[in-house]
């Protein structure tokens with residue numbers, strides 16, 4: 001049993017973490033923070049948790065958080081950097097669902113996030129928390145940077161192609177769609193029902209902050225050679241889900257692509273390679289930590305289309321964070337995440 005703290009318990013990734021953690025057999029939920037809701041039962045804000053916990057929100061404090069074995073930060077970028085050095089010094093391990101520990105090049109982080117990186121020394125030992133890539137290093141990590149939602153869907157979709165060297169890595173295209181919960185709970189006009197419903201639009205087409213994170217992961221898979229990637233995210237009128245449609249030009253058209261993916265992910269519990277030519281839907285993974293992938297080769301030409309879907313709040317955030325926790329503390333990787341997705 002480990003003691004766990006959560007900074008940012010009022011947000012969407014925070015409550016998703018709570019949904020998983022309250023029924024995790026190895027977790028004692030010790031601290032859940034909110035700066036504005038101190039003393040209020042968490043289940044008053046999120047009644048779905050009423051039968052599971054009577055814990056109350058408390059303000060984020062070094063003293064109480066230091067009593068935990070692990071602290072999750074489900075907070076906007078910049079917040080985890082403030083407390084992490086002191087918590088690590090007190091022996092607490094950290095998983096940040098925000099972006100502070102994802103991008104190894106701290107100048108690149110500052111360029112895209114517009115703030116200085118104040119934990120450059122800690123970055124040197126931080127591990128990027130994509131278990132399918134970094135499982136071994138995650139086991140002993142003190143600080144894990146949990147991947148962003150789009151970067152998870154895009155990297156898992158592209159990795160087998162790039163690692164095996166069968167595509168032109170300079171002309172990749174990732175056309176992605178997200179549900180509105182990806183924008184968080186804090187009111188933004190663009191995610192209000194009247195604004196987002198019955199409409200569909202791209203955003204960040206000229207440059208989204210997930211681009212450097214995706215490129216970092218794909219370059220690592222490409223033997224540390226830069227990749228050329230066009231990434232365009234879209235907002236869709238649904239609550240949860242990410243659908244990534246990924247394009248690449250094959251440089252080797254003789255390879256058995258389905259076999260390549262099935263073998264690449266054969267030991268990965270949370271990656272489900274579907275039959276060739278099928279169409280995964282976001283609802284297939286809603287509320288679950290699964291990533292479903294399928295492959296298409298239109299008209300048997302030299303373009304491969306990879307379809308990759310996740311739940312942005314689960315494999316794209318809280319579920320992946322619990323997967324990382326399970327790895328860090330030696331629990332079976334799917335502990336607490338054994339239920340299938342909700343369908344319909």
Ligand SMILES: NC(=O)C1=CN([C@@H]2O[C@H](COP(=O)(O)OP(=O)(O)OC[C@H]3O[C@@H](n4cnc5c(N)ncnc54)[C@H](OP(=O)(O)O)[C@@H]3O)[C@@H](O)[C@H]2O)C=CC1
Pocket residue numbers: 007008009010011012013014033034035036037060073074075076077079097098099147148149181182183184185186312313316317
């Ligand atoms: N939504 C998604 O699908 C995904 C989100 N992420 C990332 O996860 C993080 C959280 O996202 P999300 O849950 O959507 O965000 P929300 O806006 O829904 O929630 C943010 C939370 O952070 C807390 N918070 C804000 N500022 C501070 C601060 N200075 N100190 C302490 N706590 C603070 C808030 O709590 P309070 O104000 O009550 O203190 C709130 O609980 C972000 O970095 C986001 O980019 C990552 C992957 C996917």
Ligand SMILES: CC(=O)N[C@@H](CCC(=O)OP(=O)(O)O)C(=O)O
Pocket residue numbers: 077097098099147148149150178179180181182183184210233235
């Ligand atoms: C629909 C929507 O707005 N999605 C968010 C991505 C959520 C996420 O993963 O953000 P972090 O990288 O900050 O963790 C966005 O595009 O900014």
